[in-house]
Structures are given as C-alpha cells and as structure tokens.
Amino acid sequence: MVPGDAVRDGAARGDAEQRDAVRDGARVPAAGTRQAQPPPSQGSAPPEPPVPPVPPRGGEGGGAVPCGSGSAEDGGAPGAVLLGRGLGAALGGPRLPGRAGRLPALRTRDEGTISKTQQIITHLRKQKYNADYDLSATQGADTLAFVSLLEEKLLPVLIHTFWVDAKNYVEHTRKWYAETVPFPLNFFLPNSMHKRHLERLQLLWGDDYMEDEEKLEKELYRDARECLTLLSQRLGSQKFFFGDSPASLDAFVFSRLAPLLKAKLPNGKLQQHLKSLQNLCNYCTSILSLYFPWDGGDPLTSTPRAAGADGGEVEEDPHKRRNQLLSVLVGLAAMLGYAFLSGIVSIQRGSAGPGGRQPVALEEEEEEEEE
Amino acid sequence: AAEPWPENAVLYQQLKEEQILLSDNASSLAVQAFLQMCNLPIRVVCRANAEYMSPSGKVPFIHVGNQVVSELGPIVQFVKAKGHSLSDGLDEVQKAEMKAYMELVNNMLLTAELYLQWCDDVTVEEITHPRYGSPYPWPLNHILSYQKQWEVRRKMKAIGWAGKTLEQVLEDVDQCCQALSQRLGTQLYFFNKQPTELDALVFGHLFTILTTQLTTDELSEKVKNYSNLTAFCRRIEQQYFEGHDRDSSATVAARSAKRSLLR
Numbered sequence: 001m002v003p004g005d006a007v008r009d010g011a012a013r014g015d016a017e018q019r020d021a022v023r024d025g026a027r028v029p030a031a032g033t034r035q036a037q038p039p040p041s042q043g044s045a046p047p048e049p050p051v052p053p054v055p056p057r058g059g060e061g062g063g064a065v066p067c068g069s070g071s072a073e074d075g076g077a078p079g080a081v082l083l084g085r086g087l088g089a090a091l092g093g094p095r096l097p098g099r100a101g102r103l104p105a106l107r108t109r110d111e112g113t114i115s116k117t118q119q120i121i122t123h124l125r126k127q128k129y130n131a132d133y134d135l136s137a138t139q140g141a142d143t144l145a146f147v148s149l150l151e152e153k154l155l156p157v158l159i160h161t162f163w164v165d166a167k168n169y170v171e172h173t174r175k176w177y178a179e180t181v182p183f184p185l186n187f188f189l190p191n192s193m194h195k196r197h198l199e200r201l202q203l204l205w206g207d208d209y210m211e212d213e214e215k216l217e218k219e220l221y222r223d224a225r226e227c228l229t230l231l232s233q234r235l236g237s238q239k240f241f242f243g244d245s246p247a248s249l250d251a252f253v254f255s256r257l258a259p260l261l262k263a264k265l266p267n268g269k270l271q272q273h274l275k276s277l278q279n280l281c282n283y284c285t286s287i288l289s290l291y292f293p294w295d296g297g298d299p300l301t302s303t304p305r306a307a308g309a310d311g312g313e314v315e316e317d318p319h320k321r322r323n324q325l326l327s328v329l330v331g332l333a334a335m336l337g338y339a340f341l342s343g344i345v346s347i348q349r350g351s352a353g354p355g356g357r358q359p360v361a362l363e364e365e366e367e368e369e370e371e
Numbered sequence: 372a373a374e375p376w377p378e379n380a381v382l383y384q385q386l387k388e389e390q391i392l393l394s395d396n397a398s399s400l401a402v403q404a405f406l407q408m409c410n411l412p413i414r415v416v417c418r419a420n421a422e423y424m425s426p427s428g429k430v431p432f433i434h435v436g437n438q439v440v441s442e443l444g445p446i447v448q449f450v451k452a453k454g455h456s457l458s459d460g461l462d463e464v465q466k467a468e469m470k471a472y473m474e475l476v477n478n479m480l481l482t483a484e485l486y487l488q489w490c491d492d493v494t495v496e497e498i499t500h501p502r503y504g505s506p507y508p509w510p511l512n513h514i515l516s517y518q519k520q521w522e523v524r525r526k527m528k529a530i531g532w533a534g535k536t537l538e539q540v541l542e543d544v545d546q547c548c549q550a551l552s553q554r555l556g557t558q559l560y561f562f563n564k565q566p567t568e569l570d571a572l573v574f575g576h577l578f579t580i581l582t583t584q585l586t587t588d589e590l591s592e593k594v595k596n597y598s599n600l601t602a603f604c605r606r607i608e609q610q611y612f613e614g615h616d617r618d619s620s621a622t623v624a625a626r627s628a629k630r631s632l633l634r
Contacts, residue, residue, distance in 0.1 A: 137549075137553045138553050140553070141549070141551070142554075145474065145550065148478035149474040152474045153474065203525055230466070230471070233464055233467050
C-alpha cells in the first residue's frame with residue numbers, strides 16, 4: 001500500500017510528492033500533529049514564528065506570514081509539501097485573526113482551505129499519507145499519552161514563555177510578528193494575540209498562579225522542566241521516538257521544542273534547561289537538517305539587529321510609536337472637527353471666499369443687532 | 372516531613388448520596404485507592420462545601436496533621452515526602468511513561484467527564500443541576516450551578532473542547548480506553564506486579580464511569596468494550612476495597628453510586 005512505502009522513503013521529502021497542496025502562510029500543522037484526535041486542538045498550538053528557521057509550529061496567527069516554508073506533515077509523511085519562501089507573495093493581504101486567518105492553513109484543490117491542525121491531518125490520512133502506519137498498538141497508545149503529557153505540562157509554559165513573560169514578549173515575540181505583519185495590522189495583531197493567550201492561561205491556571213509570579217515560576221516551570229527531562233529519558237539514544245523512522249509523535253515533539261531551542265529569548269530559563277539535555281538538542285537539529293534543509297545555518301539574523309537598536313527604548317514604553325501616531329491622528333481629527341463645527345472652516349459650493357466670510361458676517365450681524 | 376502518617380488523616384469530598392458529581396467522585400476514588408495501595412489509613416468525611424474548603428478549589432483534599440493537600444498529583448508527592456511511594460521500583464523510562472499515561476487520563480477522561488456533566492444539555496438538566504446545588508436553599512442552588520457551569524464552559528472553550536459534539540467526545544473516550552487497554556495488555560497492573568499511582572487513577576475513573584448511572588449508558592459502554600479494563604477494576608476493588616470491613620467507603624460509594632445517581 002502506498003503509505004507503507006511512502007513512509008519508509010524518508011528521503012523523498014516532499015519535493016517528489018507534489019500534491020496540489022499549497023500551503024498558506026507558514027508552518028506546518030506538524031505542529032499540532034497528533035496521532036489521533038485528542039482534544040485540545042489547534043487553539044493550543046503556540047504561535048508561529050514568521051522567521052524561517054523555526055519551522056513547524058502550527059499556531060493561530062492572523063497576519064500574512066511571508067516566509068512560509070513547507071515541511072513534512074506527519075513527521076515522516078513525505079506527502080505534504082509545501083511551498084517554500086515567496087509564499088508571502090501568494091498571500092493576499094493581512095488576515096485578521098478569526099475565521100479565515102488561522103494558521104496553519106492548507107489550501108487544497110478539492111476542499112478549499114483547511115485550517116485546523118487535526119483536520120489537516122485527517123485530510124492527509126484520507127489521501128493515504130500516514131506516518132503512524134507501522135506503529136504497533138502499544139506505540140500508538142504511548143503516542144497518545146506523551147502528546148497529552150506535552151499538552152498539559154509543557155505547552156502552557158511555552159505559551160507563557162513566549163507570550164506572557166513580559167521581557168520575552170516585548171523584546172522578542174512581538175518584534176517577530178510586528179516585523180512581518182504588514183502595516184497597519186502590525187500595531188494591533190501581536191497585542192490581540194497576547195491578550196488571547198493571556199486569557200487562556202488565566203482560565204487554565206486560575207488567578208492564583210497568574211498573580212503570584214514566584215509560585216508560577218517555581219511550580220509550573222519545574223513541571224515543564226521535568227517534562228523535558230522525561231522526554232529526554234524516553235528518547236534515550238534513539239534516533240526517533242519509535243526507532244529509526246519518524247512518527248507523528250516526533251513531529252509533535254519537534255514542533256514544540258524547536259522554537260524553544262532556536263529562538264533567542266532574553267529570559268530563557270526553560271531554554272537553558274532544554275539546551276542542557278543533549279539528546280533532545282541533537283534530535284531537533286537532526287530533524288531540522290533532514291527535513292528543513294533550506295533553513296540551514298544560524299537563523300534569526302533579523303532579530304538581533306532590531307533588538308540591539310531598540311532595546312533601550314522598548315524598555316520604557318512598549319507602545320510609544322503607536323501612541324505617538326494615534327495621538328497625532330486624534331489631535332488632527334479634533335482640530336478639524338472643531339473647525340468645521342464652529343464655522344471657522346466651511347465648505348461652500350460655488351462660493352469663492354474661504355471660511356473667513358462667515359465669522360465676519362456673524363460679527364456684522366451681531367453689531368447690527370446690538371444697535 | 373519526617374513525621375509518620377497519623378491515624379486521624381481525613382479525606383474530604385462532597386456529599387456522596389446527593390451532591391457529588393461524576394468527575395469529583397472519580398478523583399476522590401482515585402485518591403482513596405492510592406492511599407489504600409500505600410496502606411495508609413484514611414477516613415472519608417463528606418461535606419457540602421468541600422469544594423470551597425479545598426486549597427485549590429478541587430476535590431478531594433486530605434487533611435493530615437496540620438497540612439492540607441488537594442488533588443492526586445500533590446498528594447502523591449506529599450506521601451512520597453513522608454516516605455511512602457509506589458513508583459520507586461520503576462526505572463526512568465517507565466516513570467516517564469507512567470507520568471504520560473496519567474496525563475492522558477487527566478487530559479481525556481477527566482475532560483470528557485466534565486464535558487458530559489456540564490456541556491451536554493440533557494445531562495446538565497437532569498443530573499448535574501439538581502445534584503450540584505442540592506445542599507443549598509433556593510435560589511442559591513441555581514446560582515451556584517449556573518456559575519459553575521459558566522466557568523467550566525469557558526474552560527472548555529479555552530482548550531478547544533467546546534466545539535466538540537457528544538459523539539466526538541465519546542470517540543475520544545474510546546481511544547483513551549483503547550490506549551489504556553493496549554498498555555495494560557494481560558498484565559495485572561500497568562507496571563507489572565505492583566500497583567502504582569497510575570493504577571489508582573485509572574481505577575478511580577473507570578470504576579466511577581462503570582458504576583454511575585447517567586442519562587445514557589454510552590459512556591460506560593465504551594469502557595465495557597475492553598474486557599481487560601473491567602477485569603482490572605474488579606480486581607482492584609476486591610483487593611483494596613472489600614478487604615477492609617470498616618473502611619469500606621469505596622464499596623459503599625460504589626454501591627450507592629449505582630443507586631443514587633438514578634434520578
């Protein structure tokens with residue numbers, strides 16, 4: 001059967017399998033890839049970095065992320081190949097977060113745009129691309145279990161690290177998005193995503209944790225670190241989680257770990273812990289080089305430059321630029337409005353004179369009346 | 372932490388007959404099973420306001436000496452600090468798997484139970500609302516019920532379960548049971564000879580699902596499909612809950628659950 005061969009053919013990454021799938025925007029659902037349908041779905045996937053090097057991270061992003069890079073869907077499924085860079089041009093305009101603007105998104109010939117991670121996976125399965133084809137039942141069960149573990153313990157903390165932790169958010173994540181999202185959305189989009197993630201964490205963790213930074217740090221980050229260590233122990237010295245060929249669990253784990261590993265976070269405790277787990281680092285880099293060869297080299301060249309310059313300014317007031325612009329606009333609008341309403345300036349059809357006539361006329365009338 | 376386990380440790384949960392819901396019953400049973408497996412004596416006390424007494428807002432919680440600990444995870448750690456542990460004999464990989472499977476149960480089974488209780492309109496109207504507010508006078512019972520429902524629904528939305536239909540939720544339960552069944556295989560316990568906290572957790576949830584009467588039997592049918600899981604539950608019940616005559620809280624709970632949730 002096709003899948004069996006396809007899966008084993010690790011090298012045939014995708015280029016061979018041109019499906020007519022065009023991938024919108026960025027990354028790959030591999031991010032949310034799970035074996036079957038476990039619950040917390042796309043919504044839970046962390047945001048997609050617009051910058052190439054850190055590939056699959058299904059997320060909700062609204063903006064047009066220019067550097068779409070393709071990658072293998074279900075870890076090994078050489079199926080989905082997605083377009084490379086230059087996808088930016090293919091994207092219409094900025095998308096608002098909402099119905100149509102969810103990432104990852106897969107545009108297929110037959111079925112329009114599919115944007116939920118789980119649905120994308122199901123779609124691919126129907127097209128006979130399945131990375132879990134040759135897993136035993138126990139391994140399938142293990143996949144489910146580990147996915148749940150990641151979802152519960154690691155994911156919220158990742159969201160916190162990228163989006164809620166003030167330093168990281170302001171200096172890194174927001175810039176990441178703001179640079180690639182076109183004007184004028186770049187003022188609002190990262191913020192709205194930030195709010196959404198904040199709210200989500202609040203619901204998940206309760207007010208207790210959100211208010212008490214230390215407790216959060218201690219307990220939740222400890223759990224996340226433990227989760228990473230557990231993953232490392234499970235991986236051991238194998239190449240992939242289930243032997244020599246990748247499965248959806250690998251895609252899932254990779255998509256969570258890679259951004260954490262590669263992103264240059266100012267506040268990187270979790271990152272340091274990950275870096276100390278050598279086998280996970282090697283695992284990530286090997287998958288990166290195997291399946292994302294165009295993203296080779298050291299990524300994130302754009303961020304350091306921006307970060308250096310604006311570092312100081314950003315500390316003071318994250319919204320300075322936006323506030324300035326808005327206040328100028330509001331001031332202008334107010335002045336114009338006043339001018340029109342009080343008659344200093346008026347638009348008269350057919351009359352040569354500027355508004356000056358009006359007030360003068362009024363004054364004359366007043367004088368007449370007084371007399 | 373070096374103090375021995377006192378004789379008067381107490382476990383608090385909601386009222387067994389009238390108030391407790393499926394998910395809370397499951398959690399409580401899991402903790403009781405765990406403590407039984409560790410051979411630590413515990414007395415179960417039912418209070419209508421157990422949820423509010425708990426430090427984290429969730430039941431059950433135990434009151435040991437002068438400490439109060441809630442939920443299975445922290446309780447396991449607490450017990451470990453006192454020197455009792457069920458998972459010491461496991462190696463690293465097995466421990467990782469155990470934690471992962473526990474999260475699986477929490478993630479899927481518990482969430483499915485919550486969904487069923489609070490997001491499925493029929494169940495909400497016929498079972499949850501009357502039970503949840505039963506110890507309180509009108510109109511407080513309605514207010515509390517609605518408040519809790521709203522809270523749970525928000526949470527469901529945040530994790531993406533709000534858009535699921537009942538069939539999908541049952542599918543998820545089925546998959547979870549399949550995974551558990553696969554893992555258990557023909558062994559006595561999940562990690563061979565000795566029970567661990569995973570066994571306690573799985574027992575708590577599956578037993579409650581099997582013995583609770585809801586508006587439909589679909590949920591328990593899903594579990595019954597896997598004979599090794601039902602045999603597992605029976606075995607643990609016989610070994611840890613029927614052996615003690617005085618401390619037969621779980622058996623009583625089980626039997627009363629069969630009757631009382633029939634409305």
